[in-house]
Amino acid sequence: xxxxxxxxxxxxxxxxxxxxxxxxxxxxxxxxxxxxxxxxxxxxxxxxxxxxxxxxxxxxxxxxxxxxxxxxxxxxxxxxxxxxxxxxxxxxxxxxxxxxxxxxxxxxxxxxxxxxxxxxxxxxxxxxxxxxxxxxxxxxxxxxxxxxxxxxxxxxxxxxxxxxxxxxxxxxxxxxxxxxxxxxxxxxxxxxxxxxxxxxxxxxxxxxxxxxxxxxxxxxxxxxxxxxxxxxxxxxxxxxxxxxxxxxxxxxxxxxxxxxxxxxxxxxxxxxxxxxxxxxxxxxxxxxxxxxxxxxxxxxxxxxxxxxxxxxxxxxxxxxxxxxxxxxxxxxxxxxxxxxxxxxxxxxxxxxxxxxxxxxxxxxxxxxxxxxxxxxxxxxxxxxxxxxxxxxxxxxxxxxxxxxxxxxxxxxx
RNA sequence: CGGGGCGUAGUAUACCGGUAGUACGUCUGCUUUGGGAGCAGAUAGACCGAGUUCGAUUCUCGGCGCCCCGACCA
Numbered sequence: 001x002x003x004x005x006x007x008x009x010x011x012x013x014x015x016x017x018x019x020x021x022x023x024x025x026x027x028x029x030x031x032x033x034x035x036x037x038x039x040x041x042x043x044x045x046x047x048x049x050x051x052x053x054x055x056x057x058x059x060x061x062x063x064x065x066x067x068x069x070x071x072x073x074x075x076x077x078x079x080x081x082x083x084x085x086x087x088x089x090x091x092x093x094x095x096x097x098x099x100x101x102x103x104x105x106x107x108x109x110x111x112x113x114x115x116x117x118x119x120x121x122x123x124x125x126x127x128x129x130x131x132x133x134x135x136x137x138x139x140x141x142x143x144x145x146x147x148x149x150x151x152x153x154x155x156x157x158x159x160x161x162x163x164x165x166x167x168x169x170x171x172x173x174x175x176x177x178x179x180x181x182x183x184x185x186x187x188x189x190x191x192x193x194x195x196x197x198x199x200x201x202x203x204x205x206x207x208x209x210x211x212x213x214x215x216x217x218x219x220x221x222x223x224x225x226x227x228x229x230x231x232x233x234x235x236x237x238x239x240x241x242x243x244x245x246x247x248x249x250x251x252x253x254x255x256x257x258x259x260x261x262x263x264x265x266x267x268x269x270x271x272x273x274x275x276x277x278x279x280x281x282x283x284x285x286x287x288x289x290x291x292x293x294x295x296x297x298x299x300x301x302x303x304x305x306x307x308x309x310x311x312x313x314x315x316x317x318x319x320x321x322x323x324x325x326x327x328x329x330x331x332x333x334x335x336x337x338x339x340x341x342x343x344x345x346x347x348x349x350x351x352x353x354x355x356x357x358x359x360x361x362x363x364x365x366x367x368x369x370x371x372x373x374x375x376x377x378x379x380x381x382x383x384x385x386x387x388x389x390x391x392x393x394x395x396x397x398x399x400x401x402x403x404x405x406x407x408x409x410x411x412x413x
Numbered sequence: 414c415g416g417g418g419c420g421u422a423g424u425a426u427a428c429c430g431g432u433a434g435u436a437c438g439u440c441u442g443c444u445u446u447g448g449g450a451g452c453a454g455a456u457a458g459a460c461c462g463a464g465u466u467c468g469a470u471u472c473u474c475g476g477c478g479c480c481c482c483g484a485c486c487a
Binding site: 009010013015017018019036037090091092093109110112141143145147152203209220260263265267270331332358359361362363364366368377379380381389 | 423
C-alpha cells in the first residue's frame with residue numbers, strides 16, 4: 001500500500017487525557033481512534049493488526065475442532081433469567097436497552113446463555129457430542145471505569161469458544177487441548193516467553209480455572225510466579241492449600257504484575273441445567289451437557305503486544321501481527337523506489353510504501369513510530385552503492401543488501 | 414460504584430466581568446532533503462444549559478464529558 005493513499009497520519013504529540021502507553025502510541029501512529037472513554041475504533045493499520053491476531057486465533061481454534069459461528073449482541077431477557085444473570089444485582093455491567101414495545105433487551109457481555117440455547121436445537125443424543133463452537137464478536141460491558149487504553153474497554157472484540165461434552169473425561173481432554181492452543185496463540189503472537197498459565201478461581205464445577213497472564217508493568221493483576229516451573233498463581237486464590245495442591249512453596253514465588261490475556265474455564269452444568277440442554281445416553285436416559293468456555297480478547301492482546309515491545313521511538317510489532325512486513329521508504333529516488341515497490345507487490349510481500357514528499361527525518365521518525373519490522377530505504381546513497389539499506393526495527397540492526405539478498409531475507413529463504 | 418482532579422485551538426498554556434494571546438502542530442506556497450529543516454502566509458478555541466449582570470470564557474447552580482486512585486472484573 002502506498003502511504004500517500006493512507007488516510008491516517010502519524011503525530012509527534014501524545015493526545016491529552018491518555019496515559020496508557022498502548023493507547024498513546026496507537027493513537028499517535030494512527031492505528032486507532034478514541035470515540036469515548038473505553039471505546040476505540042480501528043483504523044486501516046489497526047484493523048490489519050487486529051485481523052492478523054484474529055486469524056492466528058482462528059487457526060488455532062480450528063485446529064482443535066472449533067467451528068466458527070457468530071452470535072448476536074442483542075440478548076433476550078427471559079433467557080438470562082433462567083440462569084439468574086439478568087438482574088443488575090447479579091451482573092452489574094450490563095448494558096440494557098428496550099424495544100419500541102417496552103420489552104427489555106441486553107447487549108451481550110458474554111454468550112454462555114445464547115449458545116447453550118442454540119445448542120438445545122442441535123444436541124439430542126450422545127452421538128451429537130462433542131461440539132466445540134466459537135465466535136469472534138463484539139462484547140459490551142458497562143465498566144464502572146474504563147482504563148488501560150484498548151485493554152479494558154466497554155466495547156471490545158472477544159473470541160469465545162464453548163465446548164459441549166457428554167462426559168467429564170471429554171471435557172478434561174478438550175480442556176487440555178484448548179490450553180495448548182492458547183499456548184500456541186501466545187507463542188505465535190510473540191508473547192510466549194512472558195505469558196504464564198496461572199491458577200485462578202474455578203467456581204462451583206472445578207477447583208481452578210486457568211488464566212493466561214502476560215507479564216507487564218501495565219498489568220492490573222498480581223500473580224505469584226515460579227519461573228522455574230513456568231506456572232503462576234493469581235493473588236486472588238493464593239493460600240497454603242493451593243500451594244500444596246500445586247507443589248509450590250512461597251520461597252520460589254515472585255510477585256509480579258500481569259495482564260490477563262486469556263481465561264479458560266470448566267463450566268460443568270452451570271448453564272446446561274437451567275436452560276435444559278440435555279443429551280440422551282445409549283440407554284435413552286437424559287443428562288445435562290457438560291460445558292467449558294475459553295476466552296481471549298484480540299484487542300487486549302494487541303494492546304498487550306504494544307505495551308510489551310514498544311521503545312521510546314514507538315511501537316515494535318512482532319512479524320506475525322505487523323500490519324505490513326516491510327516499510328519501504330523513498331528518499332528522493334522515486335523511480336527506483338517505485339520499481340522496488342512493484343517487485344515486492346508482485347512477490348506478495350506485504351509492504352507499506354512511503355512515497356510521500358516528506359523530509360527524510362519525518363519519514364524515519366514516522367517509520368519508527370509505526371513499528372513495521374523491516375525498514376527498507378531507497379536513496380541516492382543506496383542506489384550508488386548498488387545495495388539497499390535494511391533496518392530491523394526491533395534491534396536497530398542495519399544491513400546493506402543486494403536486491404537478491406533483500407528478497408531472500410524478506411521471503412524468509 | 415466510593416474518593417480525588419479537571420474541562421480555553423490538534424497539543425501545551427496566558428490573560429480577563431467589556432467577546433481571547435503566545436508557542437508547537439496542521440494547511441498552502443517556495444526553498445530544502447539520511448533523523449521530525451527554513452522562510453512566508455493561513456487555519457483553528459472558551460463543553461452545554463440556566464441564573465446573576467448593562468455585559469459572563471471569567472461568578473453561581475445544574476448537566477455532560479475526560480483523567481487518576483480504589484472497588485469490581487461469570
